[in-house]
Amino acid sequence: MEQQKEMSIQELLGILLGHLRMIIVVTIIAGIAGYSYAKFVLPLQYTSSIKIYVTNNNMSDANDINQINAQDLNTARSLATTYIVILDDAMMYEAISDRLLKDYNQEDLKNYFTIAVDEDGNEYIPSNQIKRLINISAVNNTEVLQVTVTSQVPKFSADICTYISKLAPEIIKRTTKAGSVETVSPAKVPTAPSGPNIPRYLLLGMVAGFAVAVGIAIISSFLDNTVKSGEELRDRFGVPVLAEIPDIFMDSKGGSSKYGKY
Structure with missing residues:
Protein backbone atom coordinates (compact mmCIF):
# COMPACT_ATOMS: atom_id res chain seq x y z
CA MET A 1 0.00 0.00 0.00
CA GLU A 2 2.87 2.30 0.87
CA GLN A 3 4.53 1.52 -2.47
CA GLN A 4 1.37 2.49 -4.35
CA LYS A 5 1.27 5.82 -2.55
CA GLU A 6 4.91 6.46 -3.46
CA MET A 7 4.21 5.67 -7.10
CA SER A 8 1.31 8.13 -7.09
CA ILE A 9 3.59 10.86 -5.82
CA GLN A 10 6.16 9.97 -8.48
CA GLU A 11 3.52 10.12 -11.17
CA LEU A 12 2.35 13.50 -9.94
CA LEU A 13 5.90 14.83 -9.93
CA GLY A 14 6.36 13.46 -13.40
CA ILE A 15 3.28 15.31 -14.60
CA LEU A 16 4.46 18.56 -13.02
CA LEU A 17 7.95 18.20 -14.42
CA GLY A 18 6.50 17.49 -17.85
CA HIS A 19 4.60 20.78 -17.69
CA LEU A 20 7.27 22.72 -15.80
CA ARG A 21 7.76 25.35 -18.47
CA MET A 22 4.03 26.06 -18.68
CA ILE A 23 3.74 26.25 -14.88
CA ILE A 24 6.62 28.73 -14.64
CA VAL A 25 5.28 30.92 -17.44
CA VAL A 26 1.72 31.02 -16.06
CA THR A 27 2.99 31.74 -12.53
CA ILE A 28 5.13 34.65 -13.76
CA ILE A 29 2.33 36.08 -15.92
CA ALA A 30 -0.15 35.87 -13.03
CA GLY A 31 2.36 37.55 -10.70
CA ILE A 32 2.87 40.37 -13.19
CA ALA A 33 -0.92 40.72 -13.52
CA GLY A 34 -1.31 40.95 -9.73
CA TYR A 35 1.48 43.53 -9.51
CA SER A 36 0.06 45.59 -12.38
CA TYR A 37 -3.44 45.52 -10.90
CA ALA A 38 -2.20 46.83 -7.54
CA LYS A 39 0.20 49.35 -9.09
CA PHE A 40 -1.86 50.83 -11.88
CA VAL A 41 -5.54 50.00 -11.23
CA LEU A 42 -6.17 50.16 -7.48
CA PRO A 43 -6.28 53.68 -6.01
CA LEU A 44 -3.74 54.76 -3.41
CA GLN A 45 -4.90 54.52 0.20
CA PRO A 186 -4.20 63.65 17.68
CA ALA A 187 -4.70 62.76 14.03
CA LYS A 188 -2.05 63.68 11.49
CA VAL A 189 -2.46 64.05 7.74
CA PRO A 190 -0.58 61.09 6.19
CA THR A 191 2.21 62.05 3.81
CA ALA A 192 2.76 58.61 2.24
CA PRO A 193 0.28 56.01 1.00
CA SER A 194 -0.41 52.98 3.17
CA GLY A 195 -1.78 50.86 0.36
CA PRO A 196 -2.42 49.00 -1.73
CA ASN A 197 0.01 46.33 -0.54
CA ILE A 198 1.78 45.65 -3.85
CA PRO A 199 3.95 42.72 -2.63
CA ARG A 200 0.81 41.03 -1.30
CA TYR A 201 -0.98 41.29 -4.65
CA LEU A 202 2.16 40.07 -6.41
CA LEU A 203 2.33 37.03 -4.14
CA LEU A 204 -1.40 36.32 -4.45
CA GLY A 205 -1.13 36.52 -8.23
CA MET A 206 1.79 34.09 -8.32
CA VAL A 207 0.07 31.65 -5.96
CA ALA A 208 -3.13 31.79 -8.02
CA GLY A 209 -1.20 31.36 -11.26
CA PHE A 210 0.74 28.42 -9.86
CA ALA A 211 -2.46 26.73 -8.65
CA VAL A 212 -4.19 27.24 -12.01
CA ALA A 213 -1.18 25.94 -13.94
CA VAL A 214 -0.88 22.84 -11.73
CA GLY A 215 -4.61 22.21 -12.13
CA ILE A 216 -4.37 22.48 -15.91
CA ALA A 217 -1.39 20.11 -15.95
CA ILE A 218 -3.16 17.48 -13.83
CA ILE A 219 -6.47 17.71 -15.69
CA SER A 220 -4.78 17.52 -19.10
CA SER A 221 -2.86 14.47 -17.92
CA PHE A 222 -6.04 12.72 -16.81
CA LEU A 223 -7.75 13.53 -20.11
CA ASP A 224 -4.78 12.25 -22.10
CA ASN A 225 -5.55 8.59 -22.91
CA THR A 226 -2.54 7.94 -25.13
CA VAL A 227 0.00 5.25 -24.24
CA LYS A 228 3.50 6.62 -23.91
CA SER A 229 5.59 3.54 -23.11
CA GLY A 230 5.63 -0.24 -23.23
CA GLU A 231 5.49 -0.38 -19.45
CA GLU A 232 2.31 1.71 -19.42
CA LEU A 233 0.76 -0.54 -22.09
CA ARG A 234 1.55 -3.66 -20.03
CA ASP A 235 0.23 -2.10 -16.81
CA ARG A 236 -3.02 -0.85 -18.38
CA PHE A 237 -3.98 -3.85 -20.50
CA GLY A 238 -2.06 -6.72 -18.92
CA VAL A 239 -0.48 -7.90 -22.20
CA PRO A 240 3.20 -8.51 -22.84
CA VAL A 241 5.14 -6.13 -25.04
CA LEU A 242 6.99 -8.01 -27.76
CA ALA A 243 8.94 -5.09 -29.20
CA GLU A 244 9.12 -1.32 -29.36
CA ILE A 245 9.86 0.86 -32.37
CA PRO A 246 12.22 3.65 -31.26
CA ASP A 247 11.66 7.27 -32.15
CA ILE A 248 14.51 8.02 -34.51
CA PHE A 249 14.44 11.68 -33.55
CA MET A 250 14.80 11.14 -29.79
CA ASP A 251 18.03 9.82 -28.28
CA SER A 252 16.23 9.09 -24.99
CA LYS A 253 13.86 6.69 -26.78
CA GLY A 254 16.60 4.66 -28.44
CA GLY A 255 16.70 6.60 -31.65
CA SER A 256 19.37 8.81 -33.13
CA SER A 257 19.42 12.48 -33.91
CA LYS A 258 21.65 11.97 -36.94
CA TYR A 259 18.61 11.37 -39.15
CA GLY A 260 17.44 14.91 -38.72
CA LYS A 261 13.91 16.04 -39.56
CA TYR A 262 12.57 16.34 -43.11
Whole structure:
Protein backbone atom coordinates (compact mmCIF):
# COMPACT_ATOMS: atom_id res chain seq x y z
CA MET A 1 0.00 0.00 0.00
CA GLU A 2 2.87 2.30 0.87
CA GLN A 3 4.53 1.52 -2.47
CA GLN A 4 1.37 2.49 -4.35
CA LYS A 5 1.27 5.82 -2.55
CA GLU A 6 4.91 6.46 -3.46
CA MET A 7 4.21 5.67 -7.10
CA SER A 8 1.31 8.13 -7.09
CA ILE A 9 3.59 10.86 -5.82
CA GLN A 10 6.16 9.97 -8.48
CA GLU A 11 3.52 10.12 -11.17
CA LEU A 12 2.35 13.50 -9.94
CA LEU A 13 5.90 14.83 -9.93
CA GLY A 14 6.36 13.46 -13.40
CA ILE A 15 3.28 15.31 -14.60
CA LEU A 16 4.46 18.56 -13.02
CA LEU A 17 7.95 18.20 -14.42
CA GLY A 18 6.50 17.49 -17.85
CA HIS A 19 4.60 20.78 -17.69
CA LEU A 20 7.27 22.72 -15.80
CA ARG A 21 7.76 25.35 -18.47
CA MET A 22 4.03 26.06 -18.68
CA ILE A 23 3.74 26.25 -14.88
CA ILE A 24 6.62 28.73 -14.64
CA VAL A 25 5.28 30.92 -17.44
CA VAL A 26 1.72 31.02 -16.06
CA THR A 27 2.99 31.74 -12.53
CA ILE A 28 5.13 34.65 -13.76
CA ILE A 29 2.33 36.08 -15.92
CA ALA A 30 -0.15 35.87 -13.03
CA GLY A 31 2.36 37.55 -10.70
CA ILE A 32 2.87 40.37 -13.19
CA ALA A 33 -0.92 40.72 -13.52
CA GLY A 34 -1.31 40.95 -9.73
CA TYR A 35 1.48 43.53 -9.51
CA SER A 36 0.06 45.59 -12.38
CA TYR A 37 -3.44 45.52 -10.90
CA ALA A 38 -2.20 46.83 -7.54
CA LYS A 39 0.20 49.35 -9.09
CA PHE A 40 -1.86 50.83 -11.88
CA VAL A 41 -5.54 50.00 -11.23
CA LEU A 42 -6.17 50.16 -7.48
CA PRO A 43 -6.28 53.68 -6.01
CA LEU A 44 -3.74 54.76 -3.41
CA GLN A 45 -4.90 54.52 0.20
CA TYR A 46 -3.89 56.85 3.05
CA THR A 47 -4.23 55.96 6.72
CA SER A 48 -4.50 58.22 9.75
CA SER A 49 -5.10 57.13 13.34
CA ILE A 50 -5.73 58.36 16.85
CA LYS A 51 -5.54 56.73 20.26
CA ILE A 52 -8.29 57.22 22.82
CA TYR A 53 -7.85 56.46 26.52
CA VAL A 54 -10.89 55.01 28.29
CA THR A 55 -11.45 56.07 31.91
CA ASN A 56 -13.99 55.06 34.50
CA ASN A 57 -15.68 57.90 36.36
CA ASN A 58 -15.84 55.67 39.43
CA MET A 59 -12.08 55.24 39.54
CA SER A 60 -10.20 56.26 42.60
CA ASP A 61 -8.80 59.77 42.74
CA ALA A 62 -6.26 60.00 39.95
CA ASN A 63 -4.13 62.29 42.12
CA ASP A 64 -3.27 59.30 44.27
CA ILE A 65 -1.93 56.79 41.80
CA ASN A 66 -1.54 54.15 44.50
CA GLN A 67 -5.32 54.04 44.97
CA ILE A 68 -5.97 52.97 41.36
CA ASN A 69 -6.30 49.22 41.74
CA ALA A 70 -6.57 46.29 39.36
CA GLN A 71 -10.35 46.36 39.51
CA ASP A 72 -10.38 49.94 38.21
CA LEU A 73 -8.16 48.96 35.29
CA ASN A 74 -10.21 45.86 34.49
CA THR A 75 -13.34 48.03 34.52
CA ALA A 76 -11.72 50.43 32.08
CA ARG A 77 -10.74 47.54 29.79
CA SER A 78 -14.30 46.24 29.86
CA LEU A 79 -15.52 49.72 29.02
CA ALA A 80 -13.14 49.81 26.05
CA THR A 81 -14.89 46.80 24.55
CA THR A 82 -18.28 48.39 25.23
CA TYR A 83 -17.23 51.68 23.69
CA ILE A 84 -16.13 49.96 20.48
CA VAL A 85 -19.69 48.67 20.08
CA ILE A 86 -21.21 52.05 20.94
CA LEU A 87 -19.01 53.94 18.49
CA ASP A 88 -19.80 51.45 15.71
CA ASP A 89 -23.27 52.90 15.40
CA ALA A 90 -25.28 54.73 12.75
CA MET A 91 -25.46 57.77 15.04
CA MET A 92 -21.69 58.17 14.79
CA TYR A 93 -21.63 57.75 11.01
CA GLU A 94 -24.49 60.22 10.55
CA ALA A 95 -22.62 62.82 12.58
CA ILE A 96 -19.48 62.26 10.51
CA SER A 97 -21.56 62.60 7.34
CA ASP A 98 -22.92 65.96 8.52
CA ARG A 99 -19.43 67.27 9.25
CA LEU A 100 -18.01 66.12 5.93
CA LEU A 101 -20.84 67.82 4.05
CA LYS A 102 -20.25 70.98 6.08
CA ASP A 103 -16.46 71.10 5.70
CA TYR A 104 -16.06 69.96 2.09
CA ASN A 105 -17.38 70.94 -1.29
CA GLN A 106 -19.97 68.43 -2.52
CA GLU A 107 -18.25 68.10 -5.87
CA ASP A 108 -15.11 66.92 -4.11
CA LEU A 109 -17.06 64.49 -1.96
CA LYS A 110 -18.90 63.03 -4.94
CA ASN A 111 -15.61 61.72 -6.30
CA TYR A 112 -15.39 59.34 -3.33
CA PHE A 113 -18.86 59.08 -1.79
CA THR A 114 -22.45 58.83 -2.92
CA ILE A 115 -24.48 61.86 -1.85
CA ALA A 116 -28.04 60.72 -1.11
CA VAL A 117 -31.15 62.72 -0.19
CA ASP A 118 -33.61 61.72 2.56
CA GLU A 119 -37.38 62.22 2.63
CA ASP A 120 -36.98 65.73 4.06
CA GLY A 121 -34.65 66.77 1.28
CA ASN A 122 -31.52 66.68 3.43
CA GLU A 123 -28.35 65.41 1.84
CA TYR A 124 -26.25 62.74 3.53
CA ILE A 125 -23.52 60.19 2.94
CA PRO A 126 -24.74 56.59 3.47
CA SER A 127 -23.41 55.11 6.73
CA ASN A 128 -21.93 52.02 5.08
CA GLN A 129 -19.64 54.17 2.92
CA ILE A 130 -18.18 55.84 6.01
CA LYS A 131 -18.11 52.68 8.12
CA ARG A 132 -15.92 50.81 5.64
CA LEU A 133 -13.21 53.45 6.12
CA ILE A 134 -13.04 53.12 9.92
CA ASN A 135 -11.56 50.46 12.18
CA ILE A 136 -11.72 50.67 15.99
CA SER A 137 -9.85 48.21 18.21
CA ALA A 138 -8.37 47.91 21.67
CA VAL A 139 -4.59 48.21 21.80
CA ASN A 140 -3.14 44.95 23.17
CA ASN A 141 -6.23 44.32 25.30
CA THR A 142 -5.71 47.55 27.23
CA GLU A 143 -7.98 50.47 28.07
CA VAL A 144 -6.63 52.34 25.01
CA LEU A 145 -8.63 52.37 21.78
CA GLN A 146 -7.03 52.92 18.40
CA VAL A 147 -9.16 54.46 15.69
CA THR A 148 -7.79 53.98 12.18
CA VAL A 149 -9.25 55.62 9.08
CA THR A 150 -8.14 54.66 5.57
CA SER A 151 -9.35 56.55 2.50
CA GLN A 152 -8.16 57.74 -0.88
CA VAL A 153 -7.62 61.31 0.35
CA PRO A 154 -5.07 62.02 3.12
CA LYS A 155 -7.07 64.91 4.59
CA PHE A 156 -10.27 62.84 4.66
CA SER A 157 -8.52 60.24 6.81
CA ALA A 158 -7.16 62.80 9.26
CA ASP A 159 -10.39 64.80 9.46
CA ILE A 160 -12.58 61.75 10.09
CA CYS A 161 -10.23 60.74 12.91
CA THR A 162 -10.58 64.24 14.36
CA TYR A 163 -14.37 64.08 14.05
CA ILE A 164 -14.41 60.81 15.97
CA SER A 165 -12.18 62.21 18.74
CA LYS A 166 -14.64 65.08 19.21
CA LEU A 167 -17.83 63.05 18.82
CA ALA A 168 -16.83 60.04 20.94
CA PRO A 169 -17.04 61.71 24.40
CA GLU A 170 -20.46 63.16 23.67
CA ILE A 171 -21.89 59.93 22.23
CA ILE A 172 -20.46 57.76 25.03
CA LYS A 173 -21.66 60.08 27.77
CA ARG A 174 -25.12 60.27 26.22
CA THR A 175 -25.34 56.48 25.87
CA THR A 176 -23.73 55.15 29.05
CA LYS A 177 -24.19 58.05 31.49
CA ALA A 178 -20.81 57.01 32.90
CA GLY A 179 -17.20 56.80 31.87
CA SER A 180 -15.31 59.09 29.55
CA VAL A 181 -12.63 59.08 26.88
CA GLU A 182 -9.62 61.27 26.28
CA THR A 183 -7.62 61.57 23.07
CA VAL A 184 -4.04 60.49 23.62
CA SER A 185 -2.57 61.27 20.20
CA PRO A 186 -4.20 63.65 17.68
CA ALA A 187 -4.70 62.76 14.03
CA LYS A 188 -2.05 63.68 11.49
CA VAL A 189 -2.46 64.05 7.74
CA PRO A 190 -0.58 61.09 6.19
CA THR A 191 2.21 62.05 3.81
CA ALA A 192 2.76 58.61 2.24
CA PRO A 193 0.28 56.01 1.00
CA SER A 194 -0.41 52.98 3.17
CA GLY A 195 -1.78 50.86 0.36
CA PRO A 196 -2.42 49.00 -1.73
CA ASN A 197 0.01 46.33 -0.54
CA ILE A 198 1.78 45.65 -3.85
CA PRO A 199 3.95 42.72 -2.63
CA ARG A 200 0.81 41.03 -1.30
CA TYR A 201 -0.98 41.29 -4.65
CA LEU A 202 2.16 40.07 -6.41
CA LEU A 203 2.33 37.03 -4.14
CA LEU A 204 -1.40 36.32 -4.45
CA GLY A 205 -1.13 36.52 -8.23
CA MET A 206 1.79 34.09 -8.32
CA VAL A 207 0.07 31.65 -5.96
CA ALA A 208 -3.13 31.79 -8.02
CA GLY A 209 -1.20 31.36 -11.26
CA PHE A 210 0.74 28.42 -9.86
CA ALA A 211 -2.46 26.73 -8.65
CA VAL A 212 -4.19 27.24 -12.01
CA ALA A 213 -1.18 25.94 -13.94
CA VAL A 214 -0.88 22.84 -11.73
CA GLY A 215 -4.61 22.21 -12.13
CA ILE A 216 -4.37 22.48 -15.91
CA ALA A 217 -1.39 20.11 -15.95
CA ILE A 218 -3.16 17.48 -13.83
CA ILE A 219 -6.47 17.71 -15.69
CA SER A 220 -4.78 17.52 -19.10
CA SER A 221 -2.86 14.47 -17.92
CA PHE A 222 -6.04 12.72 -16.81
CA LEU A 223 -7.75 13.53 -20.11
CA ASP A 224 -4.78 12.25 -22.10
CA ASN A 225 -5.55 8.59 -22.91
CA THR A 226 -2.54 7.94 -25.13
CA VAL A 227 0.00 5.25 -24.24
CA LYS A 228 3.50 6.62 -23.91
CA SER A 229 5.59 3.54 -23.11
CA GLY A 230 5.63 -0.24 -23.23
CA GLU A 231 5.49 -0.38 -19.45
CA GLU A 232 2.31 1.71 -19.42
CA LEU A 233 0.76 -0.54 -22.09
CA ARG A 234 1.55 -3.66 -20.03
CA ASP A 235 0.23 -2.10 -16.81
CA ARG A 236 -3.02 -0.85 -18.38
CA PHE A 237 -3.98 -3.85 -20.50
CA GLY A 238 -2.06 -6.72 -18.92
CA VAL A 239 -0.48 -7.90 -22.20
CA PRO A 240 3.20 -8.51 -22.84
CA VAL A 241 5.14 -6.13 -25.04
CA LEU A 242 6.99 -8.01 -27.76
CA ALA A 243 8.94 -5.09 -29.20
CA GLU A 244 9.12 -1.32 -29.36
CA ILE A 245 9.86 0.86 -32.37
CA PRO A 246 12.22 3.65 -31.26
CA ASP A 247 11.66 7.27 -32.15
CA ILE A 248 14.51 8.02 -34.51
CA PHE A 249 14.44 11.68 -33.55
CA MET A 250 14.80 11.14 -29.79
CA ASP A 251 18.03 9.82 -28.28
CA SER A 252 16.23 9.09 -24.99
CA LYS A 253 13.86 6.69 -26.78
CA GLY A 254 16.60 4.66 -28.44
CA GLY A 255 16.70 6.60 -31.65
CA SER A 256 19.37 8.81 -33.13
CA SER A 257 19.42 12.48 -33.91
CA LYS A 258 21.65 11.97 -36.94
CA TYR A 259 18.61 11.37 -39.15
CA GLY A 260 17.44 14.91 -38.72
CA LYS A 261 13.91 16.04 -39.56
CA TYR A 262 12.57 16.34 -43.11
